[in-house]
Structure formats: C-alpha cells, structure tokens
Amino acid sequence: MVGLSEGEKEFIKGGIAQDLRSDGRKRYTYRPIYVETGVIPQANGSARVRLGATDVIASVKAELGKPSALQPDKGKVAIFIDCSPTAEPTFEGRGGEELSAELSGALQRCLLGSKSGAGAGIDLSSLIVVEGKVCWDLYIDGLVISSDGNLLDALGAAIKAALSNTGIPSVHVAAGASNDEQPEVDISDEEFLQFDTSGVPVIVTLTKVGKHYIVDATSEEESQMSSAVSISINRQGHICGMTKRGGSGIDPSVILDMISVANFVSRQLIEKLDSEISAAEANEEES
Amino acid sequence: MEFVSPEGLRLDGRRPTEMRQLRAEIGVVSKADGSAMFEMGNTKVIAAVYGPREVQNRGQQTNNDHALVRCEYSMANFSTGDRVRKPKGDRRSIEISLVIRQTMEACIMTHLMPRSQIDIFVQVLQADGGTRSACINAATLALSDAGIPMCDLVTSCSAGYLNSTPLLDLNYIEDSAGGADVTVGILPTLDKVTLLQMDAKLSTNIFEDVMQLATEGCKAIANYIREVNPFILIAVYIWPSLKTF
Numbered sequence: 197m198v199g200l201s202e203g204e205k206e207f208i209k210g211g212i213a214q215d216l217r218s219d220g221r222k223r224y225t226y227r228p229i230y231v232e233t234g235v236i237p238q239a240n241g242s243a244r245v246r247l248g249a250t251d252v253i254a255s256v257k258a259e260l261g262k263p264s265a266l267q268p269d270k271g272k273v274a275i276f277i278d279c280s281p282t283a284e285p286t287f288e289g290r291g292g293e294e295l296s297a298e299l300s301g302a303l304q305r306c307l308l309g310s311k312s313g314a315g316a317g318i319d320l321s322s323l324i325v326v327e328g329k330v331c332w333d334l335y336i337d338g339l340v341i342s343s344d345g346n347l348l349d350a351l352g353a354a355i356k357a358a359l360s361n362t363g364i365p366s367v368h369v370a371a372g373a374s375n376d377e378q379p380e381v382d383i384s385d386e387e388f389l390q391f392d393t394s395g396v397p398v399i400v401t402l403t404k405v406g407k408h409y410i411v412d413a414t415s416e417e418e419s420q421m422s423s424a425v426s427i428s429i430n431r432q433g434h435i436c437g438m439t440k441r442g443g444s445g446i447d448p449s450v451i452l453d454m455i456s457v458a459n460f461v462s463r464q465l466i467e468k469l470d471s472e473i474s475a476a477e478a479n480e481e482e483s
Numbered sequence: 484m485e486f487v488s489p490e491g492l493r494l495d496g497r498r499p500t501e502m503r504q505l506r507a508e509i510g511v512v513s514k515a516d517g518s519a520m521f522e523m524g525n526t527k528v529i530a531a532v533y534g535p536r537e538v539q540n541r542g543q544q545t546n547n548d549h550a551l552v553r554c555e556y557s558m559a560n561f562s563t564g565d566r567v568r569k570p571k572g573d574r575r576s577i578e579i580s581l582v583i584r585q586t587m588e589a590c591i592m593t594h595l596m597p598r599s600q601i602d603i604f605v606q607v608l609q610a611d612g613g614t615r616s617a618c619i620n621a622a623t624l625a626l627s628d629a630g631i632p633m634c635d636l637v638t639s640c641s642a643g644y645l646n647s648t649p650l651l652d653l654n655y656i657e658d659s660a661g662g663a664d665v666t667v668g669i670l671p672t673l674d675k676v677t678l679l680q681m682d683a684k685l686s687t688n689i690f691e692d693v694m695q696l697a698t699e700g701c702k703a704i705a706n707y708i709r710e711v712n713p714f715i716l717i718a719v720y721i722w723p724s725l726k727t728f
Binding site: 235236237238239242249251253255257259276278280281282283284285288289290293335337339341342343344 | 511512513514515518525529530533557559560561563566568571604605606609
C-alpha cells in the first residue's frame with residue numbers, strides 16, 4: 197500500500213518526464229543489484245537477490261520423476277512464487293495469492309517457453325535420465341521477503357542465479373532392466389552436474405508513467421503507472437516471452453519502441469548479473 | 484538410536500548443555516517498521532513488524548483501551564528437507580501463530596497504544612527444529628527494532644530429554660526422536676515464565692532439571708539479544724515500580 201499526496205504524485209511524474217527520478221536515477225537505470233548464492237543449504241541451488249529495498253529468494257529442488265507421455269524426451273520444470281506477509285501486511289492469509297499466481301504465471305511464460313518446452317531458457321532434454329521413464333523434475337520456489345517494486349525482474353534474476361548455483365546429482369542406471377519395468381537408479385552423493393545457464397533470459401520490465409516509460413520502478417513509481425510490459429530477453433537478444441500488465445492500452449508502435457529499449461537495457465543487465473553471480477559463487481567457495 | 488555418545492557428545496558434536504550457534508541481524512526488511520533475522524544453527528527465521536497503526540479491520544477490535552496484536556506464521560516451501568507445498572493456514576501454523584501472539588502480547592505494553600494495531604509476521608526460511616523458539620526470539624528483536632514499548636524482552640528456548648540426559652536446544656533429528664520436548668519462554672528481567680509447552684512424558688524431578696536447562700538457555704539468548712540491539716526500550720528500566728506487579 198502506497199499513500200502519496202497530490203504533490204508527491206506530481207513530483208514523481210514530473211521527475212520521470214525530465215529524466216531525473218526521485219532517487220536520482222535516469223529512466224533506464226537499474227538500482228544496484230546484490231546477489232548471494234547458496235543461501236538455502238537443503239536445496240540443490242539457491243540465491244538471494246536484492247534490488248534496492250526489494251528482496252527475494254529463489255531455490256531449486258530436483259526430484260526424480262516420470263516424464264509426461266507427450267514429451268518422453270524432456271524433463272519437467274515448475275515455478276511457484278510465494279509472497280511473504282513480511283513484505284506487505286496485505287499479503288496476510290490469502291491476500292498474497294493473487295499476486296503470487298500472477299508472478300508465477302508471468303515467470304513461467306518468460307522462462308519456460310511454450311507447452312512443448314520449445315524455447316525454454318533451460319535445456320529440458322538435459323534433465324532426462326532414461327527416456328520415457330525417469331527424468332528430473334525441477335521445482336523452482338521463489339519467496340518475496342521485501343517488496344519495493346519490480347518484483348518480476350528481481351525474481352527472474354534470482355532464478356537465473358539459483359539455476360547457475362544448482363548441482364544435479366549424477367545418476368547411474370542399473371543395466372539390464374527390461375523395456376516395460378521401471379529401471380533402478382542410483383543417485384550419487386558426490387558427483388554433481390552443473391547446468392548450462394547461458395541461455396536463461398533476463399526479464400526487463402518497462403513501466404509506463406505518463407508519456408514515458410522507465411525500468412526498475414519502485415513501488416511509489418508503480419503506483420503511478422498506467423501499464424507495464426515485461427519482456428524476457430536472452431543473451432542473443434531474442435525475445436523469449438512477454439507479459440503486459442496494467443489497465444490502460446498502449447499504442448502498438450510504443451510496444452515496438454519498448455522492445456528495442458528493453459533489448460538495449462538487457463545487455464547491460466545480463467553483464468551486470470553475470471559478474472554479480474560469479475562474484476557471489478567465488479565468495480561462497482571462500483567461506 | 485544413540486543421541487549422546489559415550490564421550491558425551493551429541494550427533495552434531497555439541498555437549499548436552501550447549502546451544503547451537505546464534506546469529507541475528509536487525510533491519511533486514513527495509514520497508515517494515517521493525518524487522519529481524521534470527522538463526523539458531525540451521526534454523527533461520529525472519530520477523531517483520533508493522534505498526535502501531537490504525538486498526539485495519541474494526542471487527543477484530545474487541546478491547547478499546549489496548550492495542551490489538553496480530554501474528555502470522557508461515558513456512559517457505561523450501562524450508563524443510565523434503566519439498567512440500569502446504570496450503571496457507573494449516574492447523575500447525577495457526578497454532579504457532581496463536582502461541583507467538585499470546586507470548587508477545589504478554590510483554591508489549593498494549594495499554595499505551597489504544598485503538599491501534601501491531602502486526603507481527605514471521606517467515607521460516609529454514610526449519611531444523613526449534614522454529615517456535617526462533618520465531619519468538621526474532622519477533623522480540625523485530626518489536627524492539629520497531630521501538631514498541633515492552634515491559635521486558637521475551638526469549639524462548641527448548642530443551643529435551645534423550646538417553647537419560649537433558650539436552651539443550653534440540654535440532655530436528657533430536658526433536659523427532661520421540662523424547663520429551665519442553666519449550667519455555669521467559670521474561671528474563673521480571674523472571675517470569677510466559678510460555679511453557681511439553682510433549683511426551685517426564686517424571687517430575689527430571690522435568691524440573693529440563694525446564695531449568697531451557698530457562699538457562701533463554702537467559703543466554705536474552706544476553707545475546709541485548710548485544711545485537713543494545714538500544715532496546717524496556718519499561719522495567721524506566722519505571723522500576725513495574726517490577727512489583
């Protein structure tokens with residue numbers, strides 16, 4: 197809940213129009229990002245990302261499961277987001293469920309590609325153990341601890357960091373099982389396989405306030421938005437998914453404009469995130 | 484199963500009367516009025532306090548001369564060893580929410596803040612036994628960070644009895660071993676017990692020892708909390724006469 201006076205609202209809008217926002221940033225500048233990996237020891241991979249006062253944790257857990265009959269050569273990935281009431285008292289009880297569902301849906305669209313698994317940020321065929329019989333199910337859980345706007349970008353970054361922190365135990369399949377029975381598998385405690393996360397996209401949300409749009413809006417700025425477009429872009433500059441939120445309509449030409457801006461911003465964001473993730477991993481190994 | 488080795492060491496290498504390592508930090512949720520993170524070994528919880536503020540739902544206000552204290556306990560999906568997706572508001576979390584609320588209500592000076600509401604939200608990030616105690620300790624720190632007047636700090640600690648030895652601060656394996664588990668919450672300065680829960684059975688004189696041990700643990704935690712936040716506003720120091728009631 198944001199309570200702003202008329203003057204404050206004008207100040208935020210006026211600042212955005214003049215390319216100088218209330219915290220001194222320009223329209224296309226992100227707040228500093230801090231990444232910490234390995235924060236949840238029980239998970240296969242985890243990361244905490246802080247973006248200003250926004251604070252989120254993502255964890256990845258891998259369990260052995262059965263691939264679906266339609267995609268026998270692919271593993272499964274599911275994303276669940278929870279909004280903790282610590283972030284906002286209105287999330288108490290079932291209050292956060294609507295936002296959680298919206299965020300989970302948007303992240304699934306942005307990171308997991310289509311239903312067939314084509315275009316997913318993670319190579320789903322690398323999760324297969326025995327085709328048609330055994331595969332890894334990845335459960336990605338996100339938790340919002342503190343919210344100050346731009347939750348989607350922060351969660352996207354946290355999931356990317358958590359995935360690069362993830363080690364999947366290597367599995368030995370007992371040979372000689374006949375075709376129709378479930379093969380016996382032996383999970384190693386020592387050998388872990390790392391993912392290729394270079395294809396995982398980042399999410400850039402452009403929030404439209406007045407005539408202009410900004411990246412990484414704070415909750416004060418979000419309260420003044422007319423609509424927002426979240427675009428997920430990978431390293432090659434390909435668009436991997438898109439979500440529009442907010443009530444009012446946007447001109448199609450503005451959307452195309454937004455995409456080119458997002459493309460430009462995403463390059464800096466990927467670079468920044470990569471260096472933060474490798475710094476965090478180096479830090480974790482030291483301690 | 485052997486929980487105390489012949490050398491007198493527990494499964495995680497602690498002595499029977501040794502606590503897990505404590506770590507705490509205040510101000511972890513910048514948007515909240517007060518917040519704290521509290522770790523007891525591998526158990527890690529975050530508490531956030533909003534208020535005192537206007538009562539949001541008038542229907543809940545039963546007593547006009549006192550502040551309304553509310554509490555919600557939630558567990559993250561990834562907090563336990565096996566991933567389980569629990570619906571919100573299951574029986575266990577409702578019970579723990581109630582326990583935390585009653586314990587905190589006992590120390591907040593609610594009569595100083597009539598017609599207002601204080602919300603305490605605790606979120607478990609990692610569960611390894613003793614979440615109840617960790618939540619209460621985190622809530623105390625968060626309330627002190629929010630500057631809410633309290634008549635004393637409440638601290639909580641658990642103790643158990645396994646292999647004929649009283650053990651302080653049980654972890655998950657020891658907790659699920661089936662022995663008695665005594666959770667105590669005390670007001671250390673006023674020297675009063677505000678929370679006492681026990682499951683399984685113990686003979687009266689052993690119970691006395693176990694509870695004594697848990698109380699010692701609470702006092703040690705109180706000392707640690709005072710170190711983390713030395714600016715705690717406690718009415719006892721301001722009005723010594725309070726000590727008499």
